[in-house]
Amino acid sequence: MVQHDGLPWERPEVFYCIQKIIPSLPHLRRALIAFFTGALETWQRFxxxxxxxxxxxxxxxxxxxxxxxxxxxxxxxxxxxxxxVRMCRAANKSELTYNTEKMFATNNTSIFVRKHLSGSPGDLTYLSG
Structure with missing residues (x-):
């Protein structure tokens, strides 16, 4: 089985399976036409x-x-x-920790810390509130 561009399909068995069950899917043709029509409009816009x-x-x-x-x-x-992805890699990490890490990275907090805090005990007291 060959694609529109002349290259062989990566998984031709998928198309063979679909061809076998097409008789039991009476709305498949109209559904595919609607899907591809919408996809074409979107691709043209993008x-x-x-x-x-x-x-x-x-x-x-x-x-x-x-x-x-x-x-x-x-x-x-x-x-x-x-x-x-983060929950898969660190399943017991809390949502609060995840949000804090994302805010730290997004807001460039490390630059602020290096610029304004010296690492003194007073800084730590101020940060822990």
């Missing part, structure tokens, strides 16, 4: 950012390298994914 003459296409290689790119378009989705 890829227009990269069209010739667009702001992204006009960036220099150095600007591309320094561009900040989120993992997803939804910042909450990205944070939830990070939380899931």
């Amino acid at each position: 890829t227009s950012e990269f069209a010739a003459g667009s702001p992204i296409a006009l960036l220099t290689p150095e600007q591309h390298e320094h561009a900040a790119i989120w993992v997803t378009n939804d910042h909450n989705e990205s944070n939830l994914g990070n939380l899931r």
